[in-house]
Amino acid sequence: MTIAPVVVEVEVPLDPQAAFALFTEQVGTWWPLETHSVFGRDAVDVRFPACADGPIVEVSSAGEESTWGTVQQFDPPALVRFTWHPGRLPDTAQEVEVAFTPTSRGTAVRLVHTGWEAAGGRAAEIRDDYATGWVGVLDRFTAAVPVRR
Amino acid sequence: MQAVQLTQTLAALGDPTRRAVLEGLRGGELSVGELAKGLPVSRPAVSQHLAVLHECGLVEHRPAGRRRLYRIEPAGFEPVRAYVESFWTEVLGSYAAAAHGQTTEGGTP
Numbered sequence: 001m002t003i004a005p006v007v008v009e010v011e012v013p014l015d016p017q018a019a020f021a022l023f024t025e026q027v028g029t030w031w032p033l034e035t036h037s038v039f040g041r042d043a044v045d046v047r048f049p050a051c052a053d054g055p056i057v058e059v060s061s062a063g064e065e066s067t068w069g070t071v072q073q074f075d076p077p078a079l080v081r082f083t084w085h086p087g088r089l090p091d092t093a094q095e096v097e098v099a100f101t102p103t104s105r106g107t108a109v110r111l112v113h114t115g116w117e118a119a120g121g122r123a124a125e126i127r128d129d130y131a132t133g134w135v136g137v138l139d140r141f142t143a144a145v146p147v148r149r
Numbered sequence: 150m151q152a153v154q155l156t157q158t159l160a161a162l163g164d165p166t167r168r169a170v171l172e173g174l175r176g177g178e179l180s181v182g183e184l185a186k187g188l189p190v191s192r193p194a195v196s197q198h199l200a201v202l203h204e205c206g207l208v209e210h211r212p213a214g215r216r217r218l219y220r221i222e223p224a225g226f227e228p229v230r231a232y233v234e235s236f237w238t239e240v241l242g243s244y245a246a247a248a249h250g251q252t253t254e255g256g257t258p
Contacts, residue, residue, distance in 0.1 A: 030247030
């Protein structure tokens with residue numbers, strides 16, 4: 001059973017250094033916390049470590065913390081790779097790799113989310129995320145965003 | 150329609166025993182009897198779980214003599230995969246908007 005990885009790409013008008021910094025150390029300035037977080041409306045920040053082995057941490061208004069994953073590879077400005085288990089235990093983690101490639105107009109950012117071979121065992125936790133935090137994402141997307149196949 | 154299918158698929162996968170039935174098929178096609186041998190569940194219970202998995206498209210079957218062989222249908226996982234993809238599409242959309250914001254503010258900070 002092989003399930004294709006999730007691949008999403010975007011091009012931004014920044015050089016790779018700036019694009020990498022925006023994705024990592026400045027993640028708290030743009031991440032859509034209200035809809036894409038464990039604490040939802042109570043989420044106030046998300047912090048990205050500046051080295052491998054550090055945790056990606058979401059912070060609530062009450063000061064609670066939730067670890068989304070752990071950085072496995074930190075190679076600015078080319079690549080960052082991390083485990084991914086927001087709202088779940090680390091042993092259900094999948095893996096996300098983000099590559100930054102210079103283009104004539106800036107930087108191509110390619111995100112690959114793998115680990116779907118085990119989706120059968122993990123989908124329940126993904127469902128829990130859906131119930132607790134990522135409310136409305138699906139509805140908004142099926143309505144508005146062209147989903148790449 | 151896709152939202153309905155996603156909910157149904159995730160509900161089907163939410164049951165640990167049903168996941169065990171599904172995972173029992175990862176090695177290849179099996180009959181209900183063969184599948185039940187490897188699981189701490191009765192044969193009728195396995196049949197029932199297979200029916201649910203078949204209904205939401207996660208499992209297919211074909212006749213083989215007097216038996217029926219079951220297999221995993223990877224296409225059935227597509228709603229779950231598409232859901233996660235939509236998540237990242239939105240996140241990268243926010244990221245790109247922030248990047249464009251930096252540019253219009255007159256360069257990188």
